[in-house]
Amino acid sequence: MPTIVPFGPQHPILVEPIRYLLALEEETVVGVEYEIGYLHKGLEKAMENDYIKDIYFAERVCGICSMVHSTTFVNAVEKLAGIEVPERVKFIRTILLELERLHSHMLWLGIVADSIGFQNLFMLCWRDRELIMDILESLTGNRIHFSMNTVGGLRKDISEKGIRFMLGNLDRFALSVRKIENSLYNDLTVLKRLRGVAYLTREDCKRYGVVGPNARASGYSNDSRMDGYEAYEMIDFSPILKAGGDNLDRVVIRMDEVLQSIGLIRECVRLLPDGEIGEKYKRGVEGETFFRCEAPRGELFYYVRGNGSKKLERVKIRTPTLANLAMMEKVMIGLEFANVPATALFFDPCMSCQDR
Amino acid sequence: MGLVKYALKNLLRRPATVEDPAAIPVPDDYRGTVFMHRDECIWCLRCMKACPANSIIVDREKEVFVYKYMKCITCGICEDVCPTDAIEILPVPREAKYKREWLEY
Numbered sequence: 001m002p003t004i005v006p007f008g009p010q011h012p013i014l015v016e017p018i019r020y021l022l023a024l025e026e027e028t029v030v031g032v033e034y035e036i037g038y039l040h041k042g043l044e045k046a047m048e049n050d051y052i053k054d055i056y057f058a059e060r061v062c063g064i065c066s067m068v069h070s071t072t073f074v075n076a077v078e079k080l081a082g083i084e085v086p087e088r089v090k091f092i093r094t095i096l097l098e099l100e101r102l103h104s105h106m107l108w109l110g111i112v113a114d115s116i117g118f119q120n121l122f123m124l125c126w127r128d129r130e131l132i133m134d135i136l137e138s139l140t141g142n143r144i145h146f147s148m149n150t151v152g153g154l155r156k157d158i159s160e161k162g163i164r165f166m167l168g169n170l171d172r173f174a175l176s177v178r179k180i181e182n183s184l185y186n187d188l189t190v191l192k193r194l195r196g197v198a199y200l201t202r203e204d205c206k207r208y209g210v211v212g213p214n215a216r217a218s219g220y221s222n223d224s225r226m227d228g229y230e231a232y233e234m235i236d237f238s239p240i241l242k243a244g245g246d247n248l249d250r251v252v253i254r255m256d257e258v259l260q261s262i263g264l265i266r267e268c269v270r271l272l273p274d275g276e277i278g279e280k281y282k283r284g285v286e287g288e289t290f291f292r293c294e295a296p297r298g299e300l301f302y303y304v305r306g307n308g309s310k311k312l313e314r315v316k317i318r319t320p321t322l323a324n325l326a327m328m329e330k331v332m333i334g335l336e337f338a339n340v341p342a343t344a345l346f347f348d349p350c351m352s353c354q355d356r
Numbered sequence: 357m358g359l360v361k362y363a364l365k366n367l368l369r370r371p372a373t374v375e376d377p378a379a380i381p382v383p384d385d386y387r388g389t390v391f392m393h394r395d396e397c398i399w400c401l402r403c404m405k406a407c408p409a410n411s412i413i414v415d416r417e418k419e420v421f422v423y424k425y426m427k428c429i430t431c432g433i434c435e436d437v438c439p440t441d442a443i444e445i446l447p448v449p450r451e452a453k454y455k456r457e458w459l460e461y
């Protein structure tokens with residue numbers, strides 16, 4: 001007879017409010033169920049509103065990746081209204097999206113390091129993440145909610161001074177990331193905690209619809225950036241893949257993506273064209289469409305329907321965490337109980353997005 | 357030996373944290389506190405209609421202008437739409453307020 005152990009919604013390690021019910025035999029997990037919805041805010045309903053105001057609602061779906069939410073929403077509306085934004089806008093949006101990926105991955109690494117008992121690394125990661133937050137603050141005027149996007153362009157251009165500051169900080173950041181990588185990959189305890197734990201094959205990823213870095217760590221290439229939205233079609237980009245599919249590879253792939261993102265930002269700055277940052281357009285959208293972007297956690301999906309007026313009829317958001325939760329059942333079974341908290345965090349859950 | 361060198365280097369470094377939030381330098385175009393110049397307002401109601409958080413209430417007849425500090429998300433739209441620049445967003449970080457009355461102005 002297995003013992004049922006509740007895990008969450010409030011747990012010192014799992015900061016995200018999700019409730020797992022684990023069936024344990026001795027120390028091994030033999031069954032798992034989860035319950036979501038603790039953070040439901042009714043944002044989709046609130047977004048049946050003027051679509052210019054909706055951009056700010058979309059930004060506030062998530063407290064970490066606000067830019068990707070507003071970019072996806074704005075792109076969907078632009079697709080519906082038939083607006084083509086200027087090239088400079090595309091490049092600036094790409095720079096901000098990649099900066100967001102940097103700080104999201106560093107935040108994740110910090111929390112994960114904390115969960116496996118590596119407190120020092122947690123502080124180092126969050127210290128270096130501050131460099132990125134400073135860049136974002138100087139480019140956009142705010143640390144998290146940038147309010148940069150608007151339909152047809154941007155509300156504000158980025159300055160030469162901001163770009164110089166960004167490149168300087170990025171150099172320092174890249175140096176720190178190399179140091180962190182060094183200490184992480186050479187630590188015997190870390191390697192023992194991570195290698196071979198929570199293994200997921202490529203076929204499993206396909207079957208459970210895993211997205212983002214978690215899928216790419218198992219060698220399943222699904223990266224919406226390959227669709228070529230914003231400036232990704234104009235820069236040289238191909239997703240990183242790993243074959244391991246265990247927790248160690250989930251760390252390695254994110255660290256590699258951090259370094260790749262730094263490269264992408266530098267390339268965007270090199271190619272950044274001059275020009276307008278906004279396009280004139282007529283208000284009111286009709287029809288329905290969807291748009292996909294690659295958030296730091298995986299594929300983000302927005303469905304938008306309008307009826308010809310300023311107000312939207314329906315907005316549907318599918319966030320990467322919702323897609324990733326299904327495979328929890330697969331990876332958790334067979335784990336030692338001590339590995340459960342770390343594994344629950346290794347999938348980079350963001351419940352705020354997930355419950356909307 | 358490496359450890360001693362590392363410890364000494366860290367001892368001589370500046371701390372990564374700042375003590376007083378007010379001492380953090382903010383960029384010039386930081387969106388911090390919303391400030392109103394009421395005498396410049398022409399009661400056009402544009403800011404009230406544009407505000408996504410409904411944090412501004414303007415009444416043309418009674419000439420009242422209420423700004424709700426706790427609702428504002430400092431997006432800066434009101435500053436953009438105001439034709440007379442009666443609303444200004446200053447690069448001053450938002451702070452805690454001690455009295456309830458100070459939250460509406």
Ligand code: SF4
Pocket residue numbers: 390406407408409410411412427428429430431432433434435
């Ligand atoms: S900054 Fe934005 S939320 Fe605040 S009052 Fe102005 S429009 Fe409203």
Ligand code: SF4
Pocket residue numbers: 396397398399400401402403404414437438439440441442443
């Ligand atoms: S937009 Fe400016 S002028 Fe018009 S009501 Fe608001 S503050 Fe007054």
